[in-house]
Amino acid sequence: MNNNTIKYSGRVKTIICKRLTNDWQDLADYFDIQLHEREGFRSGRQAHGVWEWLEQRDRIGELESALNDIGRDDLVEELKKKLVDGESTSLCLAKLFNVPKLPDNFLPRDEQLQPLKQKVLSHTNQPVGITSTTRRVxxxxxxxxxxxxxxxxxxxxxxxRKKFFDGIFWITLGQRPKLLDWQLYLSETLGDNQATFTEISFGKAKLKQLFADKSCLLILDDIWNLNHATTFDVLGEKCQMLVTTRDASIITSFGAVRHELAVLSQEQSLTLLADWAGYKDNTLLPPEANQVVEECGNLPLALSMVGAMLRGKPNLWGNVLQKLLPC
Known part of the structure; x- marks a missing residue:
């Protein structure tokens, strides 16, 4: 079995993590999990934190080798006995379709993830029959x-991934999306390899049939036009949709529950900048760092770009700051 397709049940995770309570740091060292990431693991559940860190990066298949390396051969045998074979879907995590990998130097933002997750999951707990307008975030x-x-x-x-066990589907639209191509992609991914339609309305009708009895999450990333979003208004009552956009009016017009993402805090910004610039801790950053963060507007993308530019070049901080300052 390919390492990228390995999945374990939640029960296996609980068993293994419980027995790793005293060894989780050795496992974190093996995978070079950064200090700020470890600090984000819940006290008493750090082994679960390591496990979820691996799942988020599609690296759970490396767990067996890591356990061997830290001397926990007993747990390797346990994993081999408990490996889910892929047909036991009730215990598997949902398959990811076209979902991007998390970026290098990923900075967990639990204060944002948890309320967003609650909004996505809360609607799935409502009785079947509630109108689909309540099933969008x-x-x-x-x-x-x-x-x-x-x-x-x-x-x-x-x-x-447990809740939407029939799959997590990701579509990136942008300003000029190929809507028919994406409709065909979804149809084929959902098992209809014979789908041939040349109009958006036919595609919507087909997708409504395919999603009708599924439990899926459909993510529409980078929406610029409300009509593009409505092209995929096709989900069944056990599904949920998440859209990302710069335009709040699209969310309102689409009847979705809004979650507004804030910029990074100063501490988060410094941590991200340090990671990209190659510093083990943000306290080691040069004096210019705080002003660099300010000029980047505490925006993750800008900070990662500037940090990558400064990696291994400690003498350039002053020059880069001068370029960031307004004329």
Whole structure:
């Protein structure tokens, strides 16, 4: 079995993590999990934090080798006995379709992820028959603020993948999307390899049939036009939709529950800048760092670009800051 397709049931995770309570740091060292990421793991559940870190990065298949390396051969045998074979879907995490990987130096934003996750999951707990307008969530924020990364973290969250067990589907639209191509992609991914339609309305009708009895999450990333979003207004009553956009009016017009994404805090900004610039801790950053953060507007995209530019070049901080300052 390919490592990227390995999945374990929640029960296996509980068993393994419980027995790793005293060894989780060795496992974190093996995978080079950064200090700020470890600090985000809940006290008493750090082993679960490591496990979820691996799942988010599609690296759970490396767990067996890691356990061997830290001397926990007993748990390797346990994993081999408990491996889910892929047909036991009730215990598997949902498959990800076209979902991006989390970026290098990913900065967890639990204070944003948890309320967004609650909004996505809360509607799935309502009785079947509630109108589909209550089954949409809109993630809104300015460009570069981290909407796509947060949506990716949500798509890879274990609770989300358990709830929407028929699949997590990701479509990136942008300003000029090929809507028919994306409709055909979804049809084929859902099992209809014979789908041939040349009009949006026919595509919607087909997708409504295919999604009708499914439990799926459909993520529409980077929406610029309300009509583009309505092209995929095709989900069944057990499904949920998440859209990301800069335009709050699209979310309102689409009848979605809004989640506004804020910029990073100063501490988060410094941590992200340090990670990209190659510093082990943000306290080691040069004096210019705080002003660099300010000039970047605490935006993740800008900070990652500037940090990558400064990596291994400690003498350039002053020059880069001068270029960021307004003329």
């Amino acid at each position: 809109g993630l809104q924020g300015m460009g570069g603020i981290g909407k796509t990364v947060l949506a990716t973290a949500l798509a890879r969250d274990e609770d989300i």
